Structure formats: C-alpha cells, structure tokens
Amino acid sequence: MNAVYTRPKTLDAAGSTYCPGCHHATANKLICEVLEELGQEKNAVAVMGVGCCANSFRYLGTDLIALPHGRPCAAASAYKKCNPDVVTFTYQGDGDLASIGLAETLMAANRGDNITVVFINNAVYAMTGGQIAPTTLIGQKTSTAPGGRIAEEYGYPLHMCELMGQLRAPKYLARVACTDVPNVRKTRASLMKAFKNQLDGKGFSMVEILSNCPTNWGMSALESIEFIENQLIPEYPLGEYRDI
Amino acid sequence: MEKIFVKGCEAVAEAAVRAGCRFFAGYPITPQNEVPEYLARKLPQVGGIFVQAESEIASISMVFGAAAGGTRSMTSSASTGVSLMSEGISALAGAHLPAVICNFQRSGPGISNIQPSQQDYNQATKAHGHGAFRMLVLAPSTLQEAADMTYRAFDLADKYLNPVYLLLDGFTGAMMEPIVFPDPKSDEWILENKASKAGWALFDGNLREERRRAMGGRNDQEPDNIASAEMYERWKGTEVEYEETLTDDAELIITAYGISARFAGAAVKKLREEGLKVGLIRPVKVYPFPEEAFDKLDYTRVRGILSVEMSIPANFAEDVKYAACRRAPVKTCLSSGGNILELDAILDAARELYGSR
Ligand SMILES: Cc1ncc(C[n+]2csc(CCOP(=O)(O)OP(=O)(O)O)c2C)c(N)n1
Ligand code: SF4
Numbered sequence: 001m002n003a004v005y006t007r008p009k010t011l012d013a014a015g016s017t018y019c020p021g022c023h024h025a026t027a028n029k030l031i032c033e034v035l036e037e038l039g040q041e042k043n044a045v046a047v048m049g050v051g052c053c054a055n056s057f058r059y060l061g062t063d064l065i066a067l068p069h070g071r072p073c074a075a076a077s078a079y080k081k082c083n084p085d086v087v088t089f090t091y092q093g094d095g096d097l098a099s100i101g102l103a104e105t106l107m108a109a110n111r112g113d114n115i116t117v118v119f120i121n122n123a124v125y126a127m128t129g130g131q132i133a134p135t136t137l138i139g140q141k142t143s144t145a146p147g148g149r150i151a152e153e154y155g156y157p158l159h160m161c162e163l164m165g166q167l168r169a170p171k172y173l174a175r176v177a178c179t180d181v182p183n184v185r186k187t188r189a190s191l192m193k194a195f196k197n198q199l200d201g202k203g204f205s206m207v208e209i210l211s212n213c214p215t216n217w218g219m220s221a222l223e224s225i226e227f228i229e230n231q232l233i234p235e236y237p238l239g240e241y242r243d244i
Numbered sequence: 245m246e247k248i249f250v251k252g253c254e255a256v257a258e259a260a261v262r263a264g265c266r267f268f269a270g271y272p273i274t275p276q277n278e279v280p281e282y283l284a285r286k287l288p289q290v291g292g293i294f295v296q297a298e299s300e301i302a303s304i305s306m307v308f309g310a311a312a313g314g315t316r317s318m319t320s321s322a323s324t325g326v327s328l329m330s331e332g333i334s335a336l337a338g339a340h341l342p343a344v345i346c347n348f349q350r351s352g353p354g355i356s357n358i359q360p361s362q363q364d365y366n367q368a369t370k371a372h373g374h375g376a377f378r379m380l381v382l383a384p385s386t387l388q389e390a391a392d393m394t395y396r397a398f399d400l401a402d403k404y405l406n407p408v409y410l411l412l413d414g415f416t417g418a419m420m421e422p423i424v425f426p427d428p429k430s431d432e433w434i435l436e437n438k439a440s441k442a443g444w445a446l447f448d449g450n451l452r453e454e455r456r457r458a459m460g461g462r463n464d465q466e467p468d469n470i471a472s473a474e475m476y477e478r479w480k481g482t483e484v485e486y487e488e489t490l491t492d493d494a495e496l497i498i499t500a501y502g503i504s505a506r507f508a509g510a511a512v513k514k515l516r517e518e519g520l521k522v523g524l525i526r527p528v529k530v531y532p533f534p535e536e537a538f539d540k541l542d543y544t545r546v547r548g549i550l551s552v553e554m555s556i557p558a559n560f561a562e563d564v565k566y567a568a569c570r571r572a573p574v575k576t577c578l579s580s581g582g583n584i585l586e587l588d589a590i591l592d593a594a595r596e597l598y599g600s601r
Contacts, residue, residue: 042449047309057457063446065312066459067305067339068331074269074302075309081293082267082315083447104305107298 008032010041010061018055021221023211026178027091027120027187028056034191035062035087038199044087047076049101051093052126052213060091070101073108076115087198089116094135095125098158102134105160109204112169116194117206119160122213123232130216134158137235143216161208161241172197172205173242177233179225186238193243210236247422252412253278255387255423256346257286259394260318264429264437265344266292267317269306271299271325274358275414276348279320291431300325304332304345311341312458314438314445316398320346322414323364324355326372333407334373337472338460340444342401344394345379346410348417351582359582360414362502365559368411369531376469378476380404380483381531383411385505387421389528395426400483402437404475405444411530413554415503415584479532486534487526490516494523495545496598497572499564500552501527504585508552511590520598530560538567548573548597552590556580573597 007013010032018024035041044062048054050069057064067075072090080088090097097105097119108115124142125131131144135157139148149157161173172194176187187209194205210232212224219227250258257279260268268287270280280296287294293310297303303319310317321329326347336343350356352363368381380400384390390412397408429437442448446456462468489512491497496515500508505526515522525537538549549572551561561576568574577593579585 044449045446057459061455063449063455064457064459065309065446066457066461067308067335071301071305071308071332074297074305075312078267078269078293078295078306078309078317079313079446080309081295082310083313086313086447086449103298104302107302 008036010036012059012061016059018052019215021212021214021224023178023209024052024056024120026184027118027209027211028059030184030188030191031091031118032060034188034195037192038195040087040195040199043085044089045079047072047079047088047090049092049096050127051096053091053093053096053120056091070096070099071104072096073101073115073117074104077108077111077113080113080115084114087116087195089118089195091118092120093126094119094121094123094133098134098160106164109164109170109206110167112171112203114198114201114203116198117204118191119206119208120211121160121208121236122211124213124216126213126216130213137231157235159236161206164206165241169204170206170242171203171244172240174240175208175210175236175238177210177228177238179228190240210238245424247424249420249422250387251278251420252387252390252417253348254282255391256320256394256410256412257282258425259391260344260398261286261290261292262426262428263316263395263398264434265316265318265398266290266434267307267310267315268292268319269295269297269303270320271297271303273322273325275350275360275417276320276322276346278417279346300328301331304329304336307343308332308336308339308341311336311343312339312446314441314447316434316437318344318346320348322348322350323352326364326367330373334375334377335460336407337373337377337379338375339458340405341407341458342398342405343407344397344401344410345407346412349411349413351580357582358414360503360554360584361580361582362413362504362554362560363580364411365530365553365555368409369533369563372409377472378531379407379409380479381409381411381529383502383527383530384416385502385526387416387419388423390416391423391425411502413503483529484532484534484536485528486537487528488537489524489526491523491525491541493521495521495547496594497523497525497541497546497549498552498590498594499525499549501530501560504552504554507585507587507590510587511594514591515594520595522594522598533563533567535567538564541572543571546572548575550575550577550590550594550597552577552585554579554585
C-alpha cells in the first residue's frame with residue numbers, strides 16, 4: 001500500500017489537547033509539514049509567550065524558547081541575530097502579539113528582523129477564558145465585554161497586516177484561514193513563503209491565520225467555521241498584503 | 245600592566261567585552277548611557293551584537309533569547325528601567341539561563357531624578373522579580389573592582405546557570421579612575437565557551453536527537469524550586485565575599501557597600517587618626533550577605549555598628565541589623581534622593597555612637 005498522507009514526524013504522535021475542532025491543531029501540523037519539506041525541522045526554534053498558542057510547545061517537535069507574555073518577537077530577534085543559521089519563528093495569539101507584546105512585535109517588524117511570525121488571530125484571549133482582545137469584532141460578546149464590543153469603549157478591531165503594511169521593512173505579510181481545503185492549502189503556501197524568506201535572508205515575514213475558538217465563542221466547531229467565514233473574514237480580508 | 249583612565253560605565257562595558265560578552269540589548273537611561281554607547285561602537289568590531297531595544301522589557305527578553313542560544317549576554321539600566329526588567333529577570337532565573345544585569349542606581353521612588361543613589365538594595369537582593377528566586381549580587385566600590393566583577397560575573401552566571409546582578413550607582417558610572425583591565429578572552433575561547441554549553445543551549449539542533457526547551461514553566465515546579473533553593477544555600481558557604489579593614493581591635497564598626505564604602509573608608513581613616521578604634525566591614529557581594537563578618541566580631545568590645553548607605557528609608561541597614569542580631573546597637577547614616585553622603589555626617593554619627601556606650 002502506498003501512503004498518500006502521513007502525519008509529519010515533527011508533530012507529536014500522541015495527538016493534542018486542543019479543544020475539538022480548534023484550528024491550532026491544523027496550524028501546528030502545517031508548520032511541521034513546511035519545516036520538514038524545507039529540511040529544517042531539526043534546525044528550527046519556536047519562540048512562544050503564553051496562551052493556547054503556547055500549548056503548542058507540547059506538539060511541535062522543534063527546539064523551543066518560552067518566555068513571558070508578549071515577548072516572543074524580542075527573544076526571537078535576538079536569538080536569530082546570534083544564530084543566523086537557525087530557522088527562528090514565533091507562534092503567538094492576538095493578546096500576545098497585538099496587545100501586551102505590540103511594541104515587541106511592531107519593532108521587530110520595523111527593524112526587518114529575519115524571523116518568521118505566525119500569528120493566530122482568534123479574536124479573543126482564549127486560554128484565560130475568552131476575554132476581549134484587540135482583534136475582537138464590534139458587537140462580539142466576550143466574557144469581559146458581555147454586551148459585545150463597543151467602539152466607544154474599546155475602539156475598533158486592530159488589523160495587524162494592514163498596520164504592518166505601513167512599515168517599509170517587512171518582506172511578507174499575509175492573512176489566511178483554515179476554514180476549508182483550499183484555504184488550508186493557501187495557509188500552507190503562505191507559511192512556506194514566510195519560512196523560505198527567512199532561509200533566503202530576506203527579513204521579516206508574518207502569516208496571520210484567522211483561527212477559531214469554538215470553546216470561548218460558545219459554538220460548535222462547524223458554527224465556528226461559519227463565524228470565520230461570515231464575520232471574521234469580512235472584517236479581516238484574506239490575502240497577501242506584502243510580498244517583496 | 246598598563247593603567248587606563250576610564251569612566252565607570254566604560255569600565256563595565258569594556259570588561260564585559262573582554263569577558264566574552266557578545267550580545268547586549270538596552271534602552272537609553274541616565275546615568276548609564278555610556279554603557280550602550282560604548283558597546284554600540286565596540287561589539288560590532290569583535291563580531292558581537294548590539295541592539296538598542298524598544299524598552300527594558302524588550303531588552304531583557306532579547307537577553308533571554310541570546311542566552312538561550314549560549315551567547316554570553318548582558319543588559320544594563322538604572323532603577324526605573326530595572327523595575328521593567330523584573331519580568332524577564334524572573335524568567336531567566338526560572339529557565340536557568342546565564343546573563344548579566346547591571347543597575348546603575350539612581351534616585352527613587354518612581355521616576356524621581358537621575359542623581360546617584362543606593363535605593364534599589366532591597367529590590368536587588370530580595371525582590372528582583374516575582375516567584376522567590378535569588379541572584380548573586382556584586383557591589384563594586386572602585387572602578388577596578390567594577391571591571392573585575394563584570395568580568396567575573398559572566399563566569400558566575402555560566403557556573404550557576406542563573407542571572408548575575410551588578411549593583412552599581414550613578415556615581416560609580418560617572419566617575420573616572422585609572423584601572424588595569426583583565427585580559428580579553430580570545431575568539432577561540434569564546435567559541436569553546438559556547439561549545440561548553442552544548443548540554444543545554446539551543447544550537448546544533450541537527451546534531452542531536454533530543455529537542456531542547458529554554459523555558460521556566462513546569463507543571464512539576466516544586467522539585468526545581470527545591471534544587472534552586474539548595475543552590476542559594478550553598479552560596480552561603482562558597483560565594484560570600486567581604487572586606488574587613490582594621491576590625492581586629494575595633495570598638496566601632498562602620499559598614500557600607502559600593503560607593504558608600506568609599507566614604508565609610510575615608511571616615512575610618514580620619515577616626516583612626518583621632519585615636520578612635522574604628523574598623524570597616526564592606527560586603528563585596530551583597531547577596532549572599534556576609535553574616536559571618538558580623539558573627540566574627542567580639543561584641544564585648546564593639547560598642548556599636550554604624551550602617552552607611554545612600555538610601556532613605558534604609559535598606560542595607562536591615563540586613564546589618566539582622567546579621568548583628570541585637571548583639572550591638574546599629575545606627576544609620578543616610579542620604580537619598582540623589583544627595584551624596586557627607587563625610588562630616590558620617591564622622592559625627594560615628595563619634596556619637598563611639599561615645600554612647
Ligand atoms: C504578564 C501576563 N499577563 C497575563 C497572563 C495571563 N494570560 C495567560 S494566557 C493569556 C491570554 C492569551 O491570549 P492570546 O495571546 O490571544 O492567546 P490564545 O490563548 O488566544 O492562544 C493571558 C492574558 C500572563 N500569563 N502573563
Ligand atoms: S480554548 Fe479556544 S483556542 Fe484554546 S484550544 Fe480551545 S478552542 Fe482552541
């Protein structure tokens with residue numbers, strides 16, 4: 001029998017403890033596949049802060065730097081400068097990357113540091129129970145915005161690809177989703193591009209994955225996919241925002 | 245050996261380079277700007293990396309990343325900036341990563357002013373971050389010592405896989421003295437030093453089977469805390485460092501660390517000239533605190549201990565009181581808020597305590 005599909009060996013064989021239907025599992029798998037295809041899985045360091053994102057340290061079979069909430073880009077930049085031959089990537093949620101670590105993220109992008117940033121935008125602080133995040137939609141109910149996000153109180157959703165699009169240094173900025181097979185393929189292609197850029201010494205690349213959080217959104221897995229398609233994508237259009 | 249006339253900040257920066265420090269990240273803050281400015285010039289010349297980070301939080305996080313890869317790394321700041329680093333210092337201790345942190349103390353609390361002080365003593369020795377950990381805290385009182393201690397700090401950090409803290413002050417950073425620098429580590433030595441970290445650092449992933457994790461968080465945290473606590477206890481036997489001057493026959497002890505010990509030393513000299521039997525105890529490291537220096541005193545003879553520091557309220561004096569254990573009265577002579585100690589004030593306080601039996 002010919003195996004047409006196998007689990008990437010860099011992904012933990014025991015399976016994950018993400019909630020059923022959570023796209024973190026897909027994103028983890030795609031990262032492992034891409035690293036393996038590039039032959040870099042044993043020459044890669046994942047840098048993580050905290051959140052459900054950081055749970056992926058259990059499943060990604062790369063080396064790992066784990067440090068406080070929001071600081072991955074700073075540590076990744078420094079590690080990469082000292083070890084230019086090692087593939088260095090961060091894996092961060094919206095709270096980590098776009099709120100508490102906004103300065104670290106934007107400044108790494110603005111310096112054009114040669115790292116790859118994987119940004120999981122699920123529009124909430126997932127691990128702590130679904131509180132409002134900078135990326136929460138207007139009207140979206142969260143545990144700390146029980147009536148839904150109001151612009152007068154919390155402003156508007158933060159668009160990181162567009163924000164970074166104002167900077168000159170980043171080389172690749174893309175927003176993708178894992179809602180169906182074509183989108184998963186595009187996500188994989190974007191990750192490939194972002195990691196290849198690093199290997200080519202090009203500079204800063206970020207892939208923003210519009211992800212789901214069925215648990216904190218209070219939805220079934222299928223409903224959460226519909227929410228991405230019908231609510232998140234209209235607010236956060238998919239596409240390549242920068243590719244140079 | 246050639247003596248070079250240097251400024252305190254530059255003594256620390258040059259000694260770090262000579263010790264093999266090849267990564268520095270920092271954020272501008274007076275009174276230590278000459279440290280990053282020096283390293284911005286020097287590190288690229290020796291194949292090292294200098295980054296002016298976006299904040300002190302980013303600086304210490306960068307040091308975390310560089311240290312995880314086995315590169316000798318340092319950051320430097322002053323008081324309010326060091327407070328921002330607390331998160332990362334705790335993370336370094338939790339992840340057992342070696343790094344050197346310099347604090348050129350300035351006035352506090354809050355932003356206060358940029359003049360020298362010693363008001364961060366408790367923060368440095370007891371509360372440098374959340375989560376109950378300790379660091380060796382080196383407190384130079386001359387520029388020669390500042391250079392030598394900076395050089396040694398990297399060895400200590402590597403030895404114990406723990407951050408090491410240099411407790412300096414704005415006075416020490418700004419003054420100039422002639423010093424002899426320790427020999428620079430060669431490029432080969434630096435490569436070997438990195439290679440010696442092959443057992444834990446994140447490099448050469450292709451050459452090993454197991455995956456490495458530079459991280460603090462553990463589900464089973466307590467055994468790690470117990471092991472760290474045992475290491476801190478061992479330091480009390482191996483890492484205590486202090487200097488005694490004329491304590492053998494002393495009836496009055498003046499004690500001070502860092503820059504204050506310069507004033508205290510001058511006071512001891514003057515009082516001896518007056519015929520008073522006064523000696524000096526100077527902790528060279530303030531953590532672990534040299535309790536034994538106070539245990540060794542003959543309390544049938546010692547009339548009192550005068551604790552001198554540039555901090556109001558007194559911080560260092562609390563450790564002195566604890567070490568003296570009510571065996572002699574402990575009085576203080578203090579300044580703060582950027583005010584430099586007055587020699588006359590120390591002399592007056594000493595004379596009063598000397599006669600107060
Ligand atoms: C300094 C600090 N503040 C708060 C927390 C608590 N905390 C843990 S996970 C988390 C939420 C993270 O949300 P996000 O970055 O969006 O990641 P997700 O869980 O959605 O993957 C927070 C706030 C922390 N660990 N550290
Ligand atoms: S809480 Fe949300 S983000 Fe976290 S694993 Fe569950 S579904 Fe995924």
